[in-house]
Amino acid sequence: MLYSYHHVNYKRSSLRDNLLAIVQGTNTHPTAQELYELLRNHYPGVGLATVYRNLKILVEQGFIVKVEIKGSSERFEARLDRHYHLICESCGSISDIPLQVDQDLDSRVEEVTGCRVIKHEIQFFGLCKNCR
């Protein structure tokens, strides 16, 4: 509080609670547009801008994570543990990879490059179970 010029005390909103529940209830890494359409079932008058604003807040609060995928819009997920993704080049779906994140990789890159490495992300490209 001392160091933040403008402190925000978020108020509760059932719309945001609901949005969070939707993201937590899926593993499909939905886009803002998709979440907007789902949310309209409960909140018919909701605007897309409100969805974007609430997604940003939920990310800031640490409840969800934004996933940026080559050639696609922003996507969101509620899995907070680090993991890798596979993008299906046929249907565009995104799956979580049940593979241990290789912590060693970062130190190896530090040694080789002389850069400071904080983390890494891996995207696999291929065909998902349905499309292969």
Add this chain to the structure above:
Amino acid sequence: MLYSYHHVNYKRSSLRDNLLAIVQGTNTHPTAQELYELLRNHYPGVGLATVYRNLKILVEQGFIVKVEIKGSSERFEARLDRHYHLICESCGSISDIPLQVDQDLDSRVEEVTGCRVIKHEIQFFGLCKNCR
């Protein structure tokens, strides 16, 4: 030719040759905007749309590669061998990582997931030599 509805025979253009030379002559992974500004030294009247169109053609021809980086515009590079990237979280620069690409990883993910894996990409996040 038989299977493409509309076949395109690209014509030579000194502007495009020049654009390619610029990308080949740097390892900074420039954006279209940056290339546009560089190209204007030789072609003062060039339009940004022309740069985008020619970059697309050069990618299609396999002379350059489009690099998509979290939170940044499209970037381009002329290194055609597979390699990993480090994004500096301080200055935003992108460096190539002199690390062997792990081909094994793809087959391991195939085994674990049951998906078909064609390739993977890794982005490291941290601080480049200058910023650390």
Add this chain to the structure above:
DNA sequence: GTTCATGCAAATCGTTTGCACAATG
């Protein structure tokens, strides 16, 4: 003389912002 390349302006797509009003604490 076709077909491709170019410049310009307008269109598009995904995302953000400003504003007036409603809801929360």
Add this chain to the structure above:
DNA sequence: CATTGTGCAAACGATTTGCATGAAC
């Protein structure tokens, strides 16, 4: 009541497209 949440429309940045003209083959 002070502050945040919401809907709507407008703004925005990056990229693409349409069209008329110029260059390449």
